[in-house]
Amino acid sequence: MTVRVGVLGATGAVGQRCIQLLDGHPEFELAAVTASEDSAGLPYSEAAKWRVDSPIPSEAADLTVRATDPDEMPDDVDLVFSSLPSGVAADVEPDFAEAGYVLSSNSSNDRLADDVPLVIPEINPGHLDLLEVQRDERGWDGAVVKNPNCSTITMVPTLAALDQFGLERVQVSTLQAVSGAGYSGVSSMEIIDNVIPHIGGEEEKMETESRKLLGTFDGAELAHHDADVSASCNRVPTIDGHLENVWAETRDDVTEAEVEDAFRAVESLDLPSSPDPLVEVFEDPSRPQPRLDRTLGGGMTIAAGGVQTTPAGIQYNTLAHNTIRGAAGAAVLNGELLQSEGWL
Amino acid sequence: MTVRVGVLGATGAVGQRCIQLLDGHPEFELAAVTASEDSAGLPYSEAAKWRVDSPIPSEAADLTVRATDPDEMPDDVDLVFSSLPSGVAADVEPDFAEAGYVLSSNSSNDRLADDVPLVIPEINPGHLDLLEVQRDERGWDGAVVKNPNCSTITMVPTLAALDQFGLERVQVSTLQAVSGAGYSGVSSMEIIDNVIPHIGGEEEKMETESRKLLGTFDGAELAHHDADVSASCNRVPTIDGHLENVWAETRDDVTEAEVEDAFRAVESLDLPSSPDPLVEVFEDPSRPQPRLDRTLGGGMTIAAGGVQTTPAGIQYNTLAHNTIRGAAGAAVLNGELLQSEGWL
Amino acid sequence: MTVRVGVLGATGAVGQRCIQLLDGHPEFELAAVTASEDSAGLPYSEAAKWRVDSPIPSEAADLTVRATDPDEMPDDVDLVFSSLPSGVAADVEPDFAEAGYVLSSNSSNDRLADDVPLVIPEINPGHLDLLEVQRDERGWDGAVVKNPNCSTITMVPTLAALDQFGLERVQVSTLQAVSGAGYSGVSSMEIIDNVIPHIGGEEEKMETESRKLLGTFDGAELAHHDADVSASCNRVPTIDGHLENVWAETRDDVTEAEVEDAFRAVESLDLPSSPDPLVEVFEDPSRPQPRLDRTLGGGMTIAAGGVQTTPAGIQYNTLAHNTIRGAAGAAVLNGELLQSEGWL
Amino acid sequence: MTVRVGVLGATGAVGQRCIQLLDGHPEFELAAVTASEDSAGLPYSEAAKWRVDSPIPSEAADLTVRATDPDEMPDDVDLVFSSLPSGVAADVEPDFAEAGYVLSSNSSNDRLADDVPLVIPEINPGHLDLLEVQRDERGWDGAVVKNPNCSTITMVPTLAALDQFGLERVQVSTLQAVSGAGYSGVSSMEIIDNVIPHIGGEEEKMETESRKLLGTFDGAELAHHDADVSASCNRVPTIDGHLENVWAETRDDVTEAEVEDAFRAVESLDLPSSPDPLVEVFEDPSRPQPRLDRTLGGGMTIAAGGVQTTPAGIQYNTLAHNTIRGAAGAAVLNGELLQSEGWL
Known part of the structure; x- marks a missing residue:
């Protein structure tokens, strides 16, 4: 069964890597991409100055870029990858979590917060259970998991x-x-x-x-x-x-x-x-x-x-x-762990 | 009073830096350059493929390259800089020292020998007195001083x-x-x-x-x-x-x-x-x-x-x-210390 | 039906690219690799300092390197890729052609010879018919085709x-x-x-x-x-x-x-x-x-x-x-044309 | 006799080169530096993130950065070098010329204007006489000379x-x-x-x-x-x-x-x-x-x-x-020509 996913901050360097890694992914299907206000409404192929060394995936190219706002996210999206600048992420990620989305975030804000799991799946998968604490404390339906720097x-x-x-x-x-x-x-x-x-x-x-x-x-x-x-x-x-x-x-x-x-x-x-x-x-x-x-x-x-x-x-x-295992791939892998552990 | 100096291995990267640093030196006057057999007899400007980012000094350009052999060195040379490959240096430097030349060598051979001073003038100038031990033990009229890597x-x-x-x-x-x-x-x-x-x-x-x-x-x-x-x-x-x-x-x-x-x-x-x-x-x-x-x-x-x-x-x-303070300049500075301490 | 192929000069930069491109090739099967005398007898994995950005193919790694000599080439090899230095190639390629091997060569010698086809398959495939002139004039059972610089x-x-x-x-x-x-x-x-x-x-x-x-x-x-x-x-x-x-x-x-x-x-x-x-x-x-x-x-x-x-x-x-379309891939593509046109 | 000079846009890459070239200049004495509003009032050493490969000249380091406005320029400055972004330069350079300053500008605006001399002193010094046309047409006491790209x-x-x-x-x-x-x-x-x-x-x-x-x-x-x-x-x-x-x-x-x-x-x-x-x-x-x-x-x-x-x-x-002969040095040389030809 395929999980529909969104990517926040999809036009940046890490966002582009994320789009590249999701192309042909066996479990995830790209359903939505967001960027800053300036790009909202444009086709992704136009909004992103594509610089990765493989051609832009066609299913991504044709998506319309959305504003980075939970109200703009399709309801059937279950997992959201975030590679927003940390200042923006600090503002927006809680809104998404509150709105019920599960976020796998590469942004550096809140990595050290007591109730935010910071996870490398092969190393400390058990830390994911901090999400129970997180939901208790914050009253979220969604959740935020971070990968490290x-x-x-x-x-x-x-x-x-x-x-x-x-x-x-x-x-x-x-x-x-x-x-x-x-x-x-x-x-x-x-x-x-x-x-x-x-x-x-x-x-x-x-x-x-x-x-x-x-x-x-x-x-x-x-x-x-x-x-x-x-x-x-x-x-x-x-x-x-x-x-x-x-x-x-x-x-x-x-x-x-x-x-x-x-x-x-x-x-x-x-x-x-x-x-x-x-x-x-x-x-x-x-x-x-x-x-x-x-x-x-x-x-x-x-x-x-x-x-x-x-x-x-x-x-x-x-x-x-650093931009695969260290960023976009780390977030995708955390998404896979979230799916496998039943958090979606 | 000017000291006449020679440079062994003058066509290599460190040798060229050495020639550059000797240009206009207040105490040293370049009198002889040596290289491998192939280059002996050629003008230095022809033997050295000059790659330093300042033009080749004219007094060096016109010197005839000599074989790296104490018999080929002019008698009035008092100080010899060596930037030979360490294998060659191990063979040749003792011959020069035995023939009475004082060597300031950048080559890595013998840096750890008990009777060879390894010197950074501003740091351990007193180690130069190991030369007395060296002359005693080896019976040399000349001497060998090393700078570090x-x-x-x-x-x-x-x-x-x-x-x-x-x-x-x-x-x-x-x-x-x-x-x-x-x-x-x-x-x-x-x-x-x-x-x-x-x-x-x-x-x-x-x-x-x-x-x-x-x-x-x-x-x-x-x-x-x-x-x-x-x-x-x-x-x-x-x-x-x-x-x-x-x-x-x-x-x-x-x-x-x-x-x-x-x-x-x-x-x-x-x-x-x-x-x-x-x-x-x-x-x-x-x-x-x-x-x-x-x-x-x-x-x-x-x-x-x-x-x-x-x-x-x-x-x-x-x-x-690394090629000035770490090599050619280090050897020149050791030469200046040898002169100032009266070893020439 | 699979064509068994050899690679002359397999340890160099172009040779390694050739080995990489032959890995998983639908028509060609790597059967022999040659290099200079020093490497003959060694496993390819040891003779080649592998520097291509994908792991060394396992079937190549275990091959024993041969001397670059037609007498050392297995008889069932039908196609030989050459990426030898041009001086060596000028000596050796005619021997292979005379011994009956068909060569697709990237080496620069003889590219302008009147009876040697210089071919980019998509551009001038008809030039391959120069091989008839070549065989007439040189009396070869084999043949030599070149790709350009x-x-x-x-x-x-x-x-x-x-x-x-x-x-x-x-x-x-x-x-x-x-x-x-x-x-x-x-x-x-x-x-x-x-x-x-x-x-x-x-x-x-x-x-x-x-x-x-x-x-x-x-x-x-x-x-x-x-x-x-x-x-x-x-x-x-x-x-x-x-x-x-x-x-x-x-x-x-x-x-x-x-x-x-x-x-x-x-x-x-x-x-x-x-x-x-x-x-x-x-x-x-x-x-x-x-x-x-x-x-x-x-x-x-x-x-x-x-x-x-x-x-x-x-x-x-x-x-x-330059090392794929411009060298190793060019030679492989010429090999594919030779096969498709019935020259093997 | 020394000419007092100002540099517009002194904190940028070309501006820094200009400051470097003016250090110790035999004819020109740096009297004023300007930059964008943000930097006005700061010491130059603080406003400029100095990145040239020689230390910042001390007389420049201590100057207070001014706004880029002719009213802020000292009256005794006779020659002004401009390395402003071309959009800014198009606005500001005419004001300086009207206020009586002679500008040697590296900015790309107006290089093709009929009454603006575009000069490489050794090549077309006679084009400088276009300044008479310029002053006639524009009614300026000052002048603008450009160097090319x-x-x-x-x-x-x-x-x-x-x-x-x-x-x-x-x-x-x-x-x-x-x-x-x-x-x-x-x-x-x-x-x-x-x-x-x-x-x-x-x-x-x-x-x-x-x-x-x-x-x-x-x-x-x-x-x-x-x-x-x-x-x-x-x-x-x-x-x-x-x-x-x-x-x-x-x-x-x-x-x-x-x-x-x-x-x-x-x-x-x-x-x-x-x-x-x-x-x-x-x-x-x-x-x-x-x-x-x-x-x-x-x-x-x-x-x-x-x-x-x-x-x-x-x-x-x-x-x-490109940043010396092609930009900062070109402007300085045009300034020297202006001085030598009596335009200051």
């Missing part, structure tokens, strides 16, 4: 794998692609032949979101993990694919082989967008690389490599496609 | 500044420019829209060389520093300028202001290539950036920024021009 | 479309991707933040090959087209996809609409690798663009746009994927 | 050199740097690993401005040159430096040597910013290249190379620094 998603699956050894301290340096800032986020004069060693708010997101994702939900409250996490974030001249250098200290001593085995043992789910394996481990220390490895598993695989033990803990590199 | 030089001046607080542990992620691998070292197909998270041997160089540079020389033996150093090295699509994300743990607690003051307090030397200030500290957390800041102080300044204290220690970024 | 292929389909209006003069400026020079052909220090306005031999190839492709074969001799062709070739920092600015003067006056219609009217063939449409015409003058449009039709489409009439003739832009 | 300036000096042979037809393909579109003009997602074969309005500017620059002024009217000019404009991933492939047809037959001699014979002027030689001719066909050659003559040299004769006329490449 792209740089957080890239490292958390491997950190989760290491937590069996007692994760105590994490340091991570990121080399992030320009698409993470949106289509106009990084000008070419800023980044050609250059690196920018700062991304506003990114370090804090990585530090706080990862502790929430690795935390424990007892059915009533979510206790965040107590590992120290320290991030240093850099923008580099790549189009897609965030690469991260990680050091992780664990309570137990572990060998490189144990680490690689733990990575490989992270299980994928039986959902359309969950890749198998979830974590691809490279023996070649020069891999993974963004351009060569970002599209593994349709862009949903977490790639890891360069595992070694050092005085500063386990050291390794990890890579994920 | 480009990625090591970039971080050591700031680490040295922190050692007053008891440096215990260092972790560093590097974002290194392609020029560090030489002119043909990184193909464009490898690096456009990409990052390579591995540089062979680089991590070990950073770990071992920095401990030697920060070590203590008692007049007889050099004790390496005992801080743990762990490096993760990446190649990024920038032409020049290595940027590094550093975490440094110290025994004492320190504030961000104390760290910045310590950086600013590192003293430059009264030598032509030593910039003042040695360390330029940026308040803007998005600086330093390779393209904007690599040519500060003629490429000899160490730039730092983004200082913050974290659970994992002091966190900051540092940047230096 | 990547920059030539990119523009010739549209020029062929304009020849109905009397093509008299062509000027073309190219913006060529680095992959056209092979994996190590362009160093990153040469091309980051740069353009190289010269590619050795490329201008002449475009001028002579295009006249041969547009020429007329009367069953005995091939008369080259008499249009003047003048090319100016540039290397730019793109990975794949050659973009070309073309001016074409024709005897007849034509409108922009007639030009676009002529482009759209070029027919594709009923062969697995021939895309439909062959020429995709963009109305948006900022398209085609290499990164967005190079993979149209699996990399086999010729994209065109920016059509306008000027005092200097018809002006337009054209784009093709 | 960056892509036009790059090719016109060499075209002027060829006009002695009877210039009849010009075709040019450009490979333009991102800085030509201003700091935020080209997003990194548009241009990394890509080319954009269209720049809005640029082709027409090259076609019309070059005919005006090469035209003849008889003291009353300016007759534009009648050569056909056809341009095809591309944006490529370089920071600075426009490279252009030119074909020029002349009435007379010429040899490559005659062309190179004609280029070398273009005379520079005895003005501070006019380089000697004006045109640097390279024998190596792979030069000039943007990264290696854009800073020749402080960024004011026109570089040329690859000269050859073809059936389509003389073919060559030319390069200039």
Whole structure:
């Protein structure tokens, strides 16, 4: 049975990726797209300056863009993906939830709220049950689920794998692609032949979101993990694919082989967008690389490599496609989990 | 009084930078250039495919390239800069030293040898006295002094500044420019829209060389520093300028202001290539950036920024021009120290 | 019925693309791969440093690399793709043809020889009959067919479309991707933040090959087209996809609409690798663009746009994927034509 | 005697270059900077996000930004450089001229107006006398002089050199740097690993401005040159430096040597910013290249190379620094000409 879905903020960079991923999706059928007032009433093909590297799907091209307002959403839509700017999302998402829509949102607002599940389906699917708390507290018929920031998603699956050894301290340096800032986020004069060693708010997101994702939900409250996490974030001249250098200290001593085995043992789910394996481990220390490895598993695989033990803990590199696994694909996968767990 | 100097391996990327830096040097006069057998006998302008972004200096252009052999070096040359491939350097540098030449070498061979001083003049000038041990042990009239690897030089001046607080542990992620691998070292197909998270041997160089540079020389033996150093090295699509994300743990607690003051307090030397200030500290957390800041102080300044204290220690970024401060300029500056200390 | 095929020079950049394109091919089955002496005897997965952005096909990975010698080729191989360096190809291709193998070669040697068909299947399939002349003159049981240079292929389909209006003069400026020079052909220090306005031999190839492709074969001799062709070739920092600015003067006056219609009217063939449409015409003058449009039709489409009439003739832009349509895919498509026309 | 100067639109990319070029200028002293209302009242160092690769000049840093209004300009300013957006400039420049200020403007408005001189000092200094017509017609005490578009300036000096042979037809393909579109003009997602074969309005500017620059002024009217000019404009991933492939047809037959001699014979002027030689001719066909050659003559040299004769006329490449020779430096040089010719 097909779920009819809508996409809020469908003309932006993440919105376009979302439209691309929904094309031919086995469970979801695109029924509505929204954008800012200026675009309302236009055909999607005209409103979106399509920049993804595959042609615009024909069923999306012909949809009429709607205003981003629950009153404009067709009643038979059961699931709504949101990739709105966080300021807009903070205003609008509660309205949709109140109107009964279930939202899988990539927007950064409210990710840390006590009653909002922040979910990577293969890692912490149980956190989805926070929705009961959410509905109780907010009196919503609908619901809001969040996926984490792209740089957080890239490292958390491997950190989760290491937590069996007692994760105590994490340091991570990121080399992030320009698409993470949106289509106009990084000008070419800023980044050609250059690196920018700062991304506003990114370090804090990585530090706080990862502790929430690795935390424990007892059915009533979510206790965040107590590992120290320290991030240093850099923008580099790549189009897609965030690469991260990680050091992780664990309570137990572990060998490189144990680490690689733990990575490989992270299980994928039986959902359309969950890749198998979830974590691809490279023996070649020069891999993974963004351009060569970002599209593994349709862009949903977490790639890891360069595992070694050092005085500063386990050291390794990890890579994920930031606008697929790190954004649009993350939201779609959360939608699949919502469907599979009976929340729609 | 002018010192006549020679350059070994003058046609390579570092050799060309060296020729550029010697142009108009107040103390040194270029008297001889060497290269591989194929180039011997050719005018330098023909042997070197000149690729530096300033025109080839006329006094260098007309020199006849010599074979890299002490018998071919003019007797009145007192100081020889070496930027040979390390394999060649290991064979040839001892011959030059035995023949009485004093070498300031950028080649990586023998940097860790007990009787070879590894020197950044503003940081550990006293290590130069290891040359007495060297001459005793090897029976040379000449001498060999080394400068460290480009990625090591970039971080050591700031680490040295922190050692007053008891440096215990260092972790560093590097974002290194392609020029560090030489002119043909990184193909464009490898690096456009990409990052390579591995540089062979680089991590070990950073770990071992920095401990030697920060070590203590008692007049007889050099004790390496005992801080743990762990490096993760990446190649990024920038032409020049290595940027590094550093975490440094110290025994004492320190504030961000104390760290910045310590950086600013590192003293430059009264030598032509030593910039003042040695360390330029940026308040803007998005600086330093390779393209904007690599040519500060003629490429000899160490730039730092983004200082913050974290659970994992002091966190900051540092940047230096890898083929100037990190290679050719480092060798020239060591030459200036040798002259000033009376070793020529 | 499946044709068993071999690939000469299978470890290089074009060879790897060829292996990628043969994976899952409906008519061809990969039976043998060759490389230089050093690699002979190794599994292909080990000999080839695989750098294409999809995983190495498993049937190729396990093949043992052979020496590039007809005596080493299995007898049941009927079709051989060659992407050898042209110097090697000049030596070896005649040996394979003499030994009875039919070669579809991407190597540049002999492209202009009187009895060697130079073929783009959708444009000049009739030139294939030159093989009768070739076999007569050389006494071969096998045969050699060539595809043109990547920059030539990119523009010739549209020029062929304009020849109905009397093509008299062509000027073309190219913006060529680095992959056209092979994996190590362009160093990153040469091309980051740069353009190289010269590619050795490329201008002449475009001028002579295009006249041969547009020429007329009367069953005995091939008369080259008499249009003047003048090319100016540039290397730019793109990975794949050659973009070309073309001016074409024709005897007849034509409108922009007639030009676009002529482009759209070029027919594709009923062969697995021939895309439909062959020429995709963009109305948006900022398209085609290499990164967005190079993979149209699996990399086999010729994209065109920016059509306008000027005092200097018809002006337009054209784009093709240089290592697919311009090299490996061109050879595979020629193989499909050879099979369909009964030459195997 | 020093001329006090003002800069309108001083915080933009061209404005910053202008401030950089005025630092230490032998004739001009920076007295006032203007920007949009938002910045008025701020110190320049705060209003301008300084992004040029040399530190902000101290005398500029401390100036208070003024509104862009002649009433706000100090009376003792005699020369005003304008790098305003063309829409703003069209409104404001006449007010400044009416108020008595002499403007050297880089803005594109009014470049083709009959009574506005469009000048490259070394090429058509006599066009400056159009100012008499301008003052007569407009009743201004001040004046407005324009420099051409960056892509036009790059090719016109060499075209002027060829006009002695009877210039009849010009075709040019450009490979333009991102800085030509201003700091935020080209997003990194548009241009990394890509080319954009269209720049809005640029082709027409090259076609019309070059005919005006090469035209003849008889003291009353300016007759534009009648050569056909056809341009095809591309944006490529370089920071600075426009490279252009030119074909020029002349009435007379010429040899490559005659062309190179004609280029070398273009005379520079005895003005501070006019380089000697004006045109640097390279024998190596792979030069000039943007990264290696854009800073020749402080960024004011026109570089040329690859000269050859073809059936389509003389073919060559030319390069200039687009924000120096092509914008800020062009305006400064026009200011020097205005001063030297007694217009201030």
